[in-house]
Amino acid sequence: MESYVSKVLDEIDIKILDLLQKESQINNAELARRVNLSPPATHTRIKRLESEGFIERQVAILNQEKLGFDLLCYIFISTNIHQSELLEKIEGSLATMSEVLECHCLTGEHDYLLKVVIRDRKELDYFIRKLNKLGISRIQTNLSLREVKNSTILPIVDNEQSC
Amino acid sequence: MESYVSKVLDEIDIKILDLLQKESQINNAELARRVNLSPPATHTRIKRLESEGFIERQVAILNQEKLGFDLLCYIFISTNIHQSELLEKIEGSLATMSEVLECHCLTGEHDYLLKVVIRDRKELDYFIRKLNKLGISRIQTNLSLREVKNSTILPIVDNEQSC
DNA sequence: GCTGAAAGTATAAATTC
DNA sequence: GAATTTATACTTTCAGC
Numbered sequence: 001m002e003s004y005v006s007k008v009l010d011e012i013d014i015k016i017l018d019l020l021q022k023e024s025q026i027n028n029a030e031l032a033r034r035v036n037l038s039p040p041a042t043h044t045r046i047k048r049l050e051s052e053g054f055i056e057r058q059v060a061i062l063n064q065e066k067l068g069f070d071l072l073c074y075i076f077i078s079t080n081i082h083q084s085e086l087l088e089k090i091e092g093s094l095a096t097m098s099e100v101l102e103c104h105c106l107t108g109e110h111d112y113l114l115k116v117v118i119r120d121r122k123e124l125d126y127f128i129r130k131l132n133k134l135g136i137s138r139i140q141t142n143l144s145l146r147e148v149k150n151s152t153i154l155p156i157v158d159n160e161q162s163c
Numbered sequence: 164m165e166s167y168v169s170k171v172l173d174e175i176d177i178k179i180l181d182l183l184q185k186e187s188q189i190n191n192a193e194l195a196r197r198v199n200l201s202p203p204a205t206h207t208r209i210k211r212l213e214s215e216g217f218i219e220r221q222v223a224i225l226n227q228e229k230l231g232f233d234l235l236c237y238i239f240i241s242t243n244i245h246q247s248e249l250l251e252k253i254e255g256s257l258a259t260m261s262e263v264l265e266c267h268c269l270t271g272e273h274d275y276l277l278k279v280v281i282r283d284r285k286e287l288d289y290f291i292r293k294l295n296k297l298g299i300s301r302i303q304t305n306l307s308l309r310e311v312k313n314s315t316i317l318p319i320v321d322n323e324q325s326c
Numbered sequence: 327g328c329t330g331a332a333a334g335t336a337t338a339a340a341t342t343c
Numbered sequence: 344g345a346a347t348t349t350a351t352a353c354t355t356t357c358a359g360c
Contacts, residue, residue: 017223017225017230020222020223021222021223021224021225022222023220023221023222024187024188024221024222024223025187025221027334027335027336028335028336028337029334029335029336037346037347038346038347038348039335039336039337040336040337040338040346040347040348041345041346041347043336043337044337044345044346052229053226053229054225054226054229054230055223055224055225055226056223056224056225056226057186057223057224058186058187058188058221058222058223058224059183059184059185059186059187059221059222059224059315059316060180060183060184060187060218060219060220060221061184061218061219061220061221061222061315062180062184062217062218062219062317062319063216063217063218063219064317066215066216066217067180067217067317067319069317072267074237074267074269074276091311094311094312095311095312098316098318098322099318100312101312101313101314101315101316101317102310102312102313102314103310103311103312104235104237104307104308104309104310104311105307105308105309105310105311106237106305106306106307106308107305107306107308108303108305112311113237113305113307117317117318140271142269142270142271142276143269143270144267144268144269144276145267145268145269145270146267146268147265147266147267147268148254148257148258148266148267148268148275149257149258149263149264149265149266150264150265151264151265152222152224152264152315153222153261153264154225154227154230154232154264154280155261155262155280156225156230159261190353190354190355191354191355191356192353192354192355200327200328201327201328201329202354202355202356203327203328203329203355203356203357204327204328206355206356207327207356
């Protein structure tokens, strides 16, 4: 696989993005050292990468388990609705539910796939009731038994990484 | 839903975690102001939350589309393997593949669910060949047509949020 | 946990390549 | 046009209370 180097992004930009997506609290001087540039030059590039939207946001990833979220579920849902106005309303409702971390419109037999974090069985029951109330006709819940990998790192540089 | 307040985490800790998981580059003085504490006290708490593992890491979330990743896939895979040593080897291989952002061992008819980011159709073909070589017997690929929501924010405080 | 000072870090300005 | 060095403002972090 080759790196994504375009007219707008050179190798140094890619390197900066990669370092930041792995460890965003790295300080500017250290970042500059790793890309062989002066701190101000590096800083200017970061600001450009932010303003141009390559960096969407910087976040802290919290430990689900330590915070009491015992259940991670992937839930497939289907609706019988084909009216776009109603679908938008359902999507809006799904997006505002804080248990729903991800929601994707998918190819295949189901309409949407949800990634949902839940504390316990009781809350899962409550959540599925909420889905039913939205007018969702079919729900297929898959529980994660074990997390093998969970990363936000896009493969923008060649080397395979393990985290 | 009620907040997760335990002997180790009080309301202020939860508030700090929540602010950081939404915007980790917020500065300490501003964070302190929002939780009604002095900057040093706030700082001490953050360090504690990090060392105790409530904060796993801080990362920059990059824009997939702008970086050329046109395809987001959820891929279900099954193996015919029941020997734990071989399964561990397969899991290790999956975990080191940089296209695989997530890998979960799931309940249901399939063994694993993968979240995979891919640049184009050609790369998807190449990726599926790699899976075949690992000894995976059944592969069901679902493409994301549209992202309705994509968040890393755990619902540790009551209010529903939209991002 | 607070206040205030010292150390460290980011940003701006001036200059050079 | 983009990077560097120098200078300044800000932010974190460490005392003492």
